[in-house]
Amino acid sequence: MNNMSTAAPATSVRKDSSNQILGTQLLADLVEVQSYYRERRLTGQDLSDAELHFIVGLVRYLFASPDGPILERRAHVMVIGGAGAGKSTTANIVVGASIAEANAQAGYTRHPTAIYRPIEGESHADWPDHLGPLKRLDRVEAGNLDEDRYDISSVVGETLDPNFLIHHVVWDCPDLTAKDASYYEARVIEIASLADVCLYVASDERYNDELPTNFLQALLEAGKPTIVTLTKMSPYDAEELANLFREQVLSRLKNADLVKDVYPIPMPLQVKAQELWTKAFPHGNRLREMIDQITGDLARLRKSARQHATQYLSTRRGRLLDPLAKDVGEWRLWVEQVRRASNTAVQRYEREYLSRSVFDDFQDARDAILAALPIPGRYAYAWELLEYLRVPYRMIKSAASKYVDRKTTGSVDEAFLLDRIREQLVDSLIVTVSGRRSRGGFWGELHRSLSNPKQLRMDAVYDDVRTKQLRDLRTHQRDAYERIDVRLNRSPSLLWGLRVGRLAIDAVAIGLGVWLGYQLFGTSLWIIALVLLSLGLADDLVRILCGEYVRREREELITKQRENARELFRVAYLDEMSNLPIGLGNRLHRMSEILDRIPKSISALAERSTAEERE
Amino acid sequence: MSSATEQGLIHRVQAIRLATDELRKWMQSTSVLGVSDADRDELAASLQEIEINLDKLEADPSVLTVVFLGGTGVGKSTLLNALAAARIASSGVRRPTTQFSTMYHHADVDITALPEPFRVCHAAPHEHPELRQKILIDTPDVDGSIPEHHERLKEILPVADAILYIGSAEKYHDRAVWQLLLEHAPTRGFAFVLNKWDRCLAGRDEKTGRAPDEDLRRSLHEAGFHSPILFRICGKQWEIKRVDGVSELELIPDDFLQLVRWLESGLDERTIRDIKARGIANELEKIISIVSRIIPPEWESKKEHLGATWREALRAGVTDQATLLIDSTDRQSNDLERHFGRLGREGIGGLFGIYLHLVDRLKHLRGALIPMPTGEKKKTEMQRIAAKCVDGIPDAVQNIQREAMRDRLLSLADREGWSIDVLSKILAEDSRERPIAEWNEASLARILTTELRTLEKDYADPRGSKRAIHALVRLLCTWAPLGVLAAIGVSLLYSLFSFQFWGVGEFFSAMLLFGITIAALHLLLVWVFPVKWESLREKLRSRLEFGLLDQVMPRYWEALERYTSHVMSERKLLVNVQSVLKTAHDQLERTTGNSASNLFAEKSHQADQPSS
């Protein structure tokens, strides 16, 4: 007990501010993962709930610790082991007084109890009101066994080594193996992740039990220095049992060098268990010495704990995230599926509606321009004359085109088509999902969500968006039409420019006809025919020009409609259906970010703690 | 056991075996019922259990198998040694000790006749007549760190009629064992030993906590054992006394001798029989409840319902498909109009015929170079046009429509609780047998040809009054121009003979008359034989819809029927099995006494207990 007189270290040794932000983020993410796994019952196969809890706890106390001086300055020693193995007895031996309740009922201790000796000014209030899920119990009350809480037992009376409890906190903990332990093992794990040193208690009957050994392994892998105490054997068997433990258990464990000692506490005949923590036996002193040796330099101890913990996190990362990755993967697959389906829907809309529809409004617009071109007023007769001259060409052309024209196919009812497309989109997804149901929970839930049309919001959202879009579109269309109209009427110079241009074209056409006719046939009636022809062609040219002008507007409209359709399917289907299965989809959206972030945080922490080690 | 009841039991065994065999066969065949994996596994496990039970009954119906169950180090082997008064099982400090099961049985029991799992046990025969009908089996542990031990235990557990649950002072309700206890409690008799009683006594004067025996009783009560048979034993001292022969040992008072008495005479013939019967009855109960869970409902009405829904959906789909086809014919309307025009002209000869021919040439300038099909070729003309139409539909569009149709039908089926997987498998099978019923390019072309032909026939060769009118018009067209021409000729001749030669005016009016006649006839022709495609297509559309529906509906209907017949035959089988098992179960219940009732856990809340 070399450092029993040294004052408790004043500086924080648990916290490290550079790591803390990272740690806090990681902790928040892990807690989210944990609650996700709980809700979805994903723990159990590859990753036990216990393991997950342990990981969360380690991050909490080593990297994100928002705790008080008691957690920081004192070394925490916990006892851990199977039911009735003698944990409470061992705690009493270490404390050197009868503090923990030891008795024959297996699985009696149900809540972790912190045994410590408060120094000047320390009180219950210095303990965090929560250790993870464990609530602090302030008053001694008839405790509810099912409540997740931790108790505090402050020792003021006589103990064999009064100083020990000033520097240390001894945690008496519940067991891991009794039939109800699955309900309260989280309490042990919380303390295990907090503890600086573990006392692993195993009786002659339990020393090679599977479950406790697995816990021991986890403790060692997470870098907890551990002392093994063996109990209940007769003094004759003590040595053999210690050897058996080394040979059968330790030899199989990773990080076995962290087991500082295997210490048998034999039970001579005619001795009562209560005598074990009296002066009559050396066990208390021996154990306290060993613990002091380990916790002498607490700062160093915790630094190395952090180092170990990052390794532990790195090796468990896969197992930790696999269930989540699987769910997120399925969800991403689903979203991709929906994306593809809604792309198909948009394509279909383009092909079957946009590329075929005739925009009557824009025929009107073109005609409006054409109608504005004739010269009004006194010189209108000139125009009339030209019109007469164009009649024969037009007649011939229309007669010819009637025979030659291929019929355009009729246009489609947009709303009807969209309904069909939507129906198909949902149908195809239902079929896909139903086929995947055998792949597991996610698809089953998805299927259930899809089969319950009352809860789906696609139609409602669709109607909303569509109504809005239609309104916009109508405005847009009217605007475009008006733009043309207004532009013509607002500026007389433009209008007159166009009119004169038009006349000029006609004039050029007549000139050209005459010239060409004269060149070809000399003075003959053919000249008239050519003039008629070129006038007609000029008219066509003007029509085409006007059409082109209008088409620009029309194309803008089509582009807008295409975009509308994309938006419609994105908002009403892609976004809505990514939120499926109901209550899970949007959650997975968030979880997918967490899934990407956790590995990064872990490797960042690992880098830092390696750097810390090198200092 | 009286031989009469034995006979009854064995007789029932046969019936149960037949039914369970059938069930097993059903499980191996492919089912359309969509049974969940959990149900399947549970059923398989129960069937295995019951099979072992039946095998045992047939081998030796009077022998009771008592299997020890407990964690490592609780003293199972020590206890067996003490009971046998011989070191037949190894016990020791090392954990876990026992690697293989040890079977302590009477030498008269023919162990070679016992079912498979017994054969992996070490056999330790004895000659105690009191234990003639009991086989005691010491087993490996459930909770040590050697997984093979747990496996071996789980191999031997199914042979147990009864289980002797052994706990120690600290290990009397550990998770690992308790789970097995709960799992087997409904189907096996249980008795309990709290071993290491000496250690329990050491904690007597502790102020807190319950004594282990009291605590164990509480736990057992929760598990449904309201008055368990519990022996508090210090096995070690009896091992020392009976095996090592240390007679002057000061014994801690315990229930060891009661245990011996219970094993020897408490477990009498009647109790053994009751344990067995109750075990089998409870196992049957499990099977029956699973089976009733997976029995499908009556399917016929579901078929009718889906059939109607499908018909509606198909009708909508057919409309889409018809629109697609009609659109495609629109694109070929020139050819079609020409063809129909020609049909109308058929049988019109003479001058008007020549005139029509010329007009046709003029009208279809682009097609003028292609010679008009005649004779045989004319018959295949429709086929050619139809193929061209269908060819003109983009593949993507066709595929989308087909998929849309399929998805619609399947999703409707899905909504009504049909298995899409099975249904699409049936449909796929069917389309391999009858590719015609698919809407592929060839069959669409075929349908279109058929319908166009019908239309053609209607058009060219109608029935009833229309026929007469057509004939009349044809006649008129052929002869009227000739008649007019003849009249003109006659009047010309007449004028020649009367030397009143025609001037330009007369000639012109004669030609005008002829022209008007031709024009009038042309109008008449167009009126009687409308060739504009727009007027023909609507007729074609409704025909196409009927044709398409006729083609596909039977096929889909048949798929529904096949599916239904699969379901119904499975249903029949399951219902049958269920009723056989129920009868057997009820008979067992009726003939089982109460002698073993405290060995079984009370059924607390079994919701799916079969009603008898």
Ligand SMILES: Nc1nc2c(ncn2[C@@H]2O[C@H](COP(=O)(O)OP(=O)(O)OP(=O)(O)O)[C@@H](O)[C@H]2O)c(=O)[nH]1
């Ligand atoms: N023979 C013997 N008995 C012991 C020894 N240590 C503890 N016991 C007894 O074992 C029983 C259980 O001891 P506890 O210390 O309460 O065990 P625990 O591990 O705290 O048990 P739970 O809190 O119930 O999980 C008590 O009756 C003790 O008296 C020992 O070394 N030898």
Ligand SMILES: Nc1nc2c(ncn2[C@@H]2O[C@H](COP(=O)(O)OP(=O)(O)OP(=O)(O)O)[C@@H](O)[C@H]2O)c(=O)[nH]1
């Ligand atoms: N104190 C005490 N020790 C006992 C008693 N019965 C058995 N033991 C001891 O408990 C230890 C384990 O006994 P075993 O019989 O090997 O236990 P087991 O249940 O067969 O263990 P496995 O074979 O490993 O499953 C031995 O050292 C025994 O001497 C008892 O009643 N009291």
Ligand SMILES: [Mg+2]
């Ligand atoms: Mg305790």
Ligand SMILES: [Mg+2]
């Ligand atoms: Mg054994």
